[in-house]
Amino acid sequence: MTHNDSLNQSEFLLWTGLGLISFIGFWYLSVTLGFVPKQFLPAPHQVVLKFVQLLNEPFSGYTLFAHIASSFQRFVYGFILALVIGIPMGLIMALSKFANQIITPFFESIRFVAPIAWVPFAALWFGTGIGGPVLVIFMGAFPPVLINAYRGAIHVDNKYLEAAKMLGAGKFRLMTEVLFPAAIPSIIAGLRISAGLGWQSLVGAELIVASSGVGYMMVKGQASIQTDIVMSGMISIGLIGLLVDILLRQAEKLAVHYKEI
Amino acid sequence: MADIVFESVERSFKQGGKEFLAVGGIDFRVKDREFVAIVGPSGCGKTTCLRMVAGLDMPSKGRVLVGGNEVKGPGPDRAVVFQQFALFPWKTVQQNIEFGLKSMSMSAAEKRDKTARLISLMGLEGYEQAYPHQLSGGMQQRVAIARAYVLEPQVLLMDEPFGALDAQTRVVMQEELVRLARKNPKTVLFITHAVEEAVYLADRVVVMSRRPGLIRDVIEIKPIREKEGWDSHSQIEDVMDLSSFVQLRSQIWKLLREQNLGVDH
Numbered sequence: 001m002t003h004n005d006s007l008n009q010s011e012f013l014l015w016t017g018l019g020l021i022s023f024i025g026f027w028y029l030s031v032t033l034g035f036v037p038k039q040f041l042p043a044p045h046q047v048v049l050k051f052v053q054l055l056n057e058p059f060s061g062y063t064l065f066a067h068i069a070s071s072f073q074r075f076v077y078g079f080i081l082a083l084v085i086g087i088p089m090g091l092i093m094a095l096s097k098f099a100n101q102i103i104t105p106f107f108e109s110i111r112f113v114a115p116i117a118w119v120p121f122a123a124l125w126f127g128t129g130i131g132g133p134v135l136v137i138f139m140g141a142f143p144p145v146l147i148n149a150y151r152g153a154i155h156v157d158n159k160y161l162e163a164a165k166m167l168g169a170g171k172f173r174l175m176t177e178v179l180f181p182a183a184i185p186s187i188i189a190g191l192r193i194s195a196g197l198g199w200q201s202l203v204g205a206e207l208i209v210a211s212s213g214v215g216y217m218m219v220k221g222q223a224s225i226q227t228d229i230v231m232s233g234m235i236s237i238g239l240i241g242l243l244v245d246i247l248l249r250q251a252e253k254l255a256v257h258y259k260e261i
Numbered sequence: 262m263a264d265i266v267f268e269s270v271e272r273s274f275k276q277g278g279k280e281f282l283a284v285g286g287i288d289f290r291v292k293d294r295e296f297v298a299i300v301g302p303s304g305c306g307k308t309t310c311l312r313m314v315a316g317l318d319m320p321s322k323g324r325v326l327v328g329g330n331e332v333k334g335p336g337p338d339r340a341v342v343f344q345q346f347a348l349f350p351w352k353t354v355q356q357n358i359e360f361g362l363k364s365m366s367m368s369a370a371e372k373r374d375k376t377a378r379l380i381s382l383m384g385l386e387g388y389e390q391a392y393p394h395q396l397s398g399g400m401q402q403r404v405a406i407a408r409a410y411v412l413e414p415q416v417l418l419m420d421e422p423f424g425a426l427d428a429q430t431r432v433v434m435q436e437e438l439v440r441l442a443r444k445n446p447k448t449v450l451f452i453t454h455a456v457e458e459a460v461y462l463a464d465r466v467v468v469m470s471r472r473p474g475l476i477r478d479v480i481e482i483k484p485i486r487e488k489e490g491w492d493s494h495s496q497i498e499d500v501m502d503l504s505s506f507v508q509l510r511s512q513i514w515k516l517l518r519e520q521n522l523g524v525d526h
Contacts, residue, residue: 159343159345159347160347160349162317162335162341162343162347163341163343163347163348163349164349164360165317165334165335166315166316166317166335166336166337166339166340166341167337167340167360167361167364167408167412168336168337168361168364168365168412169360169364170364173363173364177349177352177360178349181349181351181352182351184351257392258350258351258392258393258394259350259392259394260350260394
């Protein structure tokens with residue numbers, strides 16, 4: 001972060017601001033001047049108005065807040081499930097060649113299946129219950145968590161493992177007190193990718209197997225050709241994704257308060 | 262009884278498809294509560310010897326016994342002080358020192374007492390909650406020594422523990438180690454390439470030669486040290502001025518140089 005000092009930060013804000021303003025200006029002009037038909041693309045101010053309206057008035061049963069809350073709840077369940085299973089599994093794979101050889105083939109083939117491809121099973125197994133979206137989210141979030149926990153753990157400097165073994169630590173303590181803390185930066189990098197993929201897959205899942213949530217709201221908006229509703233959904237997804245990423249970066253700062261020596 | 266016995270120990274490594282002999286046939290015994298230093302040039306296999314006692318490396322031929330039992334793997338009865346300290350950077354000074362005790366069966370109060378005693382012994386009071394990166398090199402090494410000592414191991418293995426320290430800190434640490442070792446003798450295997458350090462600390466000095474790593478000679482220090490009363494001097498420079506010390510140092514120097522081994526000092 002050395003290149004992000006205060007001088008560059010103001011420059012950074014300037015250029016980002018300029019970019020954003022020109023983008024919205026271009027968007028506004030192309031719609032109001034009639035380059036793009038209004039039913040294809042809503043004007044920016046219409047989207048903002050609709051966004052505010054959705055926050056206050058229910059659409060498809062819920063306000064935008066309630067849709068976001070219901071999406072976010074599913075996301076948190078799936079994400080935590082991915083974390084609780086993925087991190088220990090990755091660490092065990094790093095510690096045991098045996099476990100690694102058993103798990104890797106399954107994992108390597110499953111991770112190429114798009115999370116959304118699990119929707120038919122999600123629907124079959126869970127109907128419209130919360131399990132469906134949670135399963136899809138889990139399938140999106142799980143691979144990066146596992147891969148990064150594993151990679152972080154196999155790159156731990158061997159001297160720490162030797163020191164711990166010499167001090168009488170068994171496999172469990174090697175995992176929890178050496179591999180896990182040493183792999184935290186890599187794990188959090190994985191969580192950030194996971195959060196992105198999980199959040200994306202969730203919306204995909206809600207398009208099909210839910211009766212609330214941002215994805216569901218977008219499908220309903222699309223069905224009634226209200227592009228401004230679809231766009232409001234996209235903005236909510238983007239903002240929540242950004243927020244989750246910021247939270248994870250803060251978590252990393254809290255967790256990694258030491259320096260390597 | 263915790264002696265260390267090397268029984269025709271060989272260790273070969275593969276390098277670029279070829280086997281090469283790093284340690285070639287070592288027969289040696291470190292007696293119970295004896296302080297033995299191994300000197301030799303880089304690449305003479307001295308660290309490999311120590312790692313085989315620690316159980317972090319295994320002989321290709323022969324075996325290593327500690328207290329009569331063959332070494333099968335690492336364990337807290339043979340504490341290692343590593344050259345690069347290898348403190349856990351994510352743990353505080355206190356947590357680093359406690360680490361080994363956690364796997365032992367004793368009451369929490371006993372663990373606390375032992376840790377506190379070592380913290381005070383190594384002059385680390387006030388730094389209990391500090392992280393290793395906040396400490397100087399000398400302080401980090403004290404933590405590493407405390408972490409090994411707190412286990413009250415029968416055997417202490419030290420791999421160039423002062424190699425990374427500046428000259429002043431090194432001297433202080435050497436004097437402290439002498440005090441600890443004479444007050445509460447343990448079986449110590451100490452690796453160094455500094456001849457003076459070996460003569461000052463050890464009861465016996467093993468001189469190794471390179472390719473393959475073999476014992477070139479073993480020099481008795483303890484009888485001379487006791488006869489000349491080295492330990493009555495509290496400072497290392499006073500000992501290093503004694504003619505008996507100078508003589509031993511030159512003797513070891515010559516052994517190393519005779520074979521044109523290119524020592525660092």
